[in-house]
Amino acid sequence: MGLAPYVYPGAIHTRFHHALGAMYIAMQAIDTLRSKGHEITAEEEEALCIAIVLHDIGHGPFSHALENSIVKNVPHEHISMLIMNVLNREFNGRLSMAIAIFRNEYPKKFLHQLISSQLDMDRLDYLTRDSFFTGVSEGVISIDRILKMLNVANDELVVDEKGIYSVEKFIVARRLMYWQVYLHKTVLAAENQLINILKRARELAQSGEDLFATHCFKNFLTHNYSEKDFVENPDLVSQFCRLDDYDIFASIKEWSDHSDPVLSHLAKGMVNRNLYKIKLRAQPFEESELKGFRDHLSSKYKISGELQKYFIFTGKIENSAYTTRQENINILYKNGEVKDIASASDNLSISALSEAVVKHYLSVDSYCFR
């Protein structure tokens, strides 16, 4: 859940829970599909379970929040792949089919869609889990029913006609969870604060400053590794795997006493929950609106130029409940016809939901107004 516990203190469930949960519901999906006459062999079942339990293993500490902060330009899926390759060698090729499914190179395409599509096991699990642990019941979905309604048509994962309302509900629930939880403005503030702490730490580390950090973490702070480095150097993958929230947060706590005023200020804010203040709105922010804050930073705190980026900045967030850019969620009618949910639903304007909603934000540190 990245930084969501800053807002929802109950939401401290882990990636381990999610991986087990996603695998568990994949096994239920398999039962359903088999009962509807679709063959899934024991080998395919094992491969699918492996692929799902490992689908997120390439995520570093704080998941999405720090993607691009610890390692730039290497998507977590690629690291997942590298880790699966290592495991595949250790297990003498037993993960080969799992890897093929994960990469969508396996003939039965619907197996891949169980891992990655707009109605995959990942989403079913995280919506259910996150709404439970945050207490945001807007995100409750009818997971048991959706699983029972899964089917396959033309090698595509589809949903039986009777499940159409459950899918509508799933799309609405996902949209609401984005606004209420994942893109909550305080969560956004905490994520930005964490990202900027890492950015500053990296600047200092690379300019030769000594920073408290475990040796693996220090390695990533002082180098800008590329995907090529990961591919060529298995030890780097192994070091990356050793990183977790402990490395990051122990450092941030220690850095709150660092001599660099930017790093220590941001780190202290993280520890004491003194985060950026965020303002959200539909229109982008103009540079002119930031001027007052910038002047205050310069005059009162002598912070100017490049350094201001750690204290004031703008950005945007986007929320697509359902997108037509990815593969559709398809509904299978009793007469065998298959239709995109956006056109199948006669009532709720799913197509309306399929337009991304963009919001712009302004993020300011407490220095800006104190």
Next chain:
Amino acid sequence: MGLAPYVYPGAIHTRFHHALGAMYIAMQAIDTLRSKGHEITAEEEEALCIAIVLHDIGHGPFSHALENSIVKNVPHEHISMLIMNVLNREFNGRLSMAIAIFRNEYPKKFLHQLISSQLDMDRLDYLTRDSFFTGVSEGVISIDRILKMLNVANDELVVDEKGIYSVEKFIVARRLMYWQVYLHKTVLAAENQLINILKRARELAQSGEDLFATHCFKNFLTHNYSEKDFVENPDLVSQFCRLDDYDIFASIKEWSDHSDPVLSHLAKGMVNRNLYKIKLRAQPFEESELKGFRDHLSSKYKISGELQKYFIFTGKIENSAYTTRQENINILYKNGEVKDIASASDNLSISALSEAVVKHYLSVDSYCFR
């Protein structure tokens, strides 16, 4: 839940549960409103609780399903009023304020809105309760949060801006519960079957046929009481209050051996779950589409003319998630502005949801195709 247990066997919760539940959440709403500075006196609290706990007391057996079957043209709210009046006399006027609130004649209008509006305690309780007992989690709403977000502006019940997503979710949930549960085609079939059994029993009783029934039930079968009769004859109210599902169902079981072939056929169908088959669609059904069934009824079962109405008929159902014909659900912004949810929600097309969806159905007895 009327006849919903024919589809959702867990949904056997009672009106008593619902009345207590609605009163309980009304008390929570009162706490919230008081904490936001709106005065509600101890007398008003008691009156509101009385009004809510009694709001449905005028319902007869099987609630909505038999409204107009046992007593025609007397809405259950009017009978609730008559019962409250009786109680008010028994309690020496202690229900006067409750009655005023119930009739919307009390100065603080928002108290009435807690009982009857598009976001009243009745709906909050029944959605939560019905989704729980049916297991249809599409109907789960964030009831705790909605209650905490209630507020009053200009003597109107409103929802604080922060609760906007919870209200959206509530509207969507209500729409889905209608399609999945309240208007489920088998529920519809069972309700029509029950209504037609009563209609036939009444015909027979009024033509002098002897029918097994408790004496109170028999009284209502053999007479067509009007609202005037209820007002003038307190004993009639009292007899109505004695009726419950036991009276109806014990009779239906007994009638399944009755000599009238229509009554016994329908009653047997009810007992053995051999219900009308329902076909739903967007377009109305033409008389010509029924001809085949009618011919079969006449030729094979010698059922023709007027009697066919018990074996084949059409109808329509309607589902409005949110209607502009009733008072709006209003959102209160931090700046004091109040807006209808339909225009306040920038994302989900609530206005789209506010159009009623109509479906037409054809209902045929098993005789029609066997």
Next chain:
Amino acid sequence: MGLAPYVYPGAIHTRFHHALGAMYIAMQAIDTLRSKGHEITAEEEEALCIAIVLHDIGHGPFSHALENSIVKNVPHEHISMLIMNVLNREFNGRLSMAIAIFRNEYPKKFLHQLISSQLDMDRLDYLTRDSFFTGVSEGVISIDRILKMLNVANDELVVDEKGIYSVEKFIVARRLMYWQVYLHKTVLAAENQLINILKRARELAQSGEDLFATHCFKNFLTHNYSEKDFVENPDLVSQFCRLDDYDIFASIKEWSDHSDPVLSHLAKGMVNRNLYKIKLRAQPFEESELKGFRDHLSSKYKISGELQKYFIFTGKIENSAYTTRQENINILYKNGEVKDIASASDNLSISALSEAVVKHYLSVDSYCFR
């Protein structure tokens, strides 16, 4: 739950729910046992499911409460057997194995123990279900874990050593549910009231008095059928099957206006929740303690002699958490040893719990003190 809803209004779940639930957990038990290497064929699985789903089918209305009131001296298990025999004929012998298991005549004894023993699926389901619907969490048991710990040793159902605490908890929970729910004094009062209403109605019916009742119910009121009658007359079984709570309660409501003062008084009490008052204690009640009440009944209400039994009486209830009179609950140790839980548990004195606790009660009608 018999009359428990008089105390726990949520506890209106049905025998249908329980039968499905018991079958469901039996299927889970089968999965566990198979995973531990015990063969259960597909035929045995079906047979077990049939036997469990039908194990209580011979219960009449209000289950245990009216056993011996509607039909005397015919245990419900025998009626279950008769019904299964009827079904077996209808299904051309497909229930033969189920019947053998039910009667404990099937070679694999542990299958019968899943249906009937001190740790059977029946108990696991009803404890879980009843504690849920009453809200009495003292009855919560670790059902998932108990199911996972089931095993078979020497053709006996046993529990793996690791499950010992869960079994202890199950025994304690069952004891507490008896005191808090099944033997709650108001439940006891309502059951006695119902039994006495039936007793009085039967007396009147058999002395030629006309009583409102469905024809099946009337048949059982006016005759004293023996087990032989049931065996010889299949139509009697069929009539018994038609009886349910609707028959009984519609009659009781109607009888509250009956001309017999005993019947109408007791029936009114049942409808208006004016039940016997119960006093519980460890020592039996002496006849001398009842004298004052008896005198009051005679002098004020002219009720004397035999009729007093409807207004004042004593009785006793018994609660054995664990009994050594039935087959033991056995624990299987890792070394293969099998021990009775009463000696296996080193901590909680299960043997202490295995002594039946007896309480005596005095039950008096409101006439006795008004």
Next chain:
Amino acid sequence: MGLAPYVYPGAIHTRFHHALGAMYIAMQAIDTLRSKGHEITAEEEEALCIAIVLHDIGHGPFSHALENSIVKNVPHEHISMLIMNVLNREFNGRLSMAIAIFRNEYPKKFLHQLISSQLDMDRLDYLTRDSFFTGVSEGVISIDRILKMLNVANDELVVDEKGIYSVEKFIVARRLMYWQVYLHKTVLAAENQLINILKRARELAQSGEDLFATHCFKNFLTHNYSEKDFVENPDLVSQFCRLDDYDIFASIKEWSDHSDPVLSHLAKGMVNRNLYKIKLRAQPFEESELKGFRDHLSSKYKISGELQKYFIFTGKIENSAYTTRQENINILYKNGEVKDIASASDNLSISALSEAVVKHYLSVDSYCFR
């Protein structure tokens, strides 16, 4: 939950959750006691809430597991007191009443018993919370009912007679949670491993070895602070407060590469879940039983003398469901009599439960048998 997540991965709830939960149920207890006529002023309510929310604040990382490892011979309650004193100064004396209640120096003794007794809010919350997050439903207690049954007699917290079964259940549940969770042998292994890692780190740190650690953690590793130091040096309290699981675990991860073979071996075991193997039994272990292991350690790994204590050792654990050494749980009868639950319960032998059960264990590192 200390190290329990090694066995129950869901049990990662935090002390923050527990503190809020305990305060929440204390507020419910206050409502109940007030409704029974016991005066609790608004000041007392605030004080009680403060005392409860802070009752565990003196716990260091990993709670009980590391008590005596980070700071020796200073009970966490004393540190809680020191922290409350600091806060009391910051808040100009507003915590004085809370401190008096916490120290049992406030006239209304029952307020202290809500914080610390055999039926305090702490236990009610942790049993409920821990059984929920571990999934061990043996620990479920009827918390709502116990809270409603609380009362005060002679300035003592008591339980109304009707709650006697709920208290019995609470005692049994607590006993079972100890065996199933808190004293689970793998939890015990992990705790011992953690304690020994800290012990070794401290030895090394104090002999001048350089160890990776945040500066606060290093301070506690290199010094043996006494309670006197804490009292005299407020900065020490503040440093202690900065410690959390991040400091400990980041170090343990780093130490798994340390040059000291004992430290790195134990730390690696902690990280890779290669923990001590534990054998539990009623009888103490004899030194002679350890000889084979000791010989193996010396001959194969050259580990002998003092250092062996990190690889093989014995200990004992104790579980008292109910103890007569502390204040009793008292039951208040309708006639005003007050009795200890151990004598009040006529059925379950609570007195039997009040004897502590002791188990002895042998703990061996994998080196001992590989």
